[in-house]
Amino acid sequence: MKNICNIVIVVVSVIVIGAGVVLTGYFTDWFGLNKQTTLSLSINGKNIENGTSGFILSRGSEIIITSDTDYTITIKAHATDNNDFAFSVGDEPYTWKDLDGRDMSEAFTITDNVIMFGSIESIISSVLSGYSVYVFNELRKPEDIFELIVKSEKMSLSVLFTITNMILDPNHIVF
Secondary structure (H helix, E strand, C coil): CHHHHHHHHHHHHHHHHHHHHHHHHHHCCCCCCCCCCCEEEEECCEEECCCEEEEEECCCEEEEEEECCCEEEEEEECCCCCCCCEEEECCEEEEHHHHCCCECHHHEEEECCEEEECCHHHHHHHHCCCCCEEECCCECCCCCCEEEEEEECCEEEEEEEEEHHHECCHHHCCC
């Protein structure tokens, strides 16, 4: 009987010690269970927070994404009443609102932390291919027309921006 009591005491002691180790490991992240995904974005040396807007990107702008996991980049059309403009694809009339939420990623190239793109006409024609694109009236002041979305495991960053060749400066228009 004494041997059974000793065995029970040893088994209970091992269970208590094991449970203590597991709980300590869980709360101190010995097992990496609580590891947070890190994701950060900087544009032209400025750290960007999720939901930021009002960026004007030019070709060759520096975009640095830091993440401890793989990430994806998507650029979508962002349309509002304030940033709508008219254009045609072939003979068909369109407005920017017709493209709201459309994936425009293929029109942008991000390599070596540098973003490259063409004119607004070339951006639109890369998505609505097959016809020539003509923009009737471009924006005269900076308005966000694109959304840059970076997703990494459990985190996501979204930034609204426009591009430099979408903004006409009345002082530099040549007739």
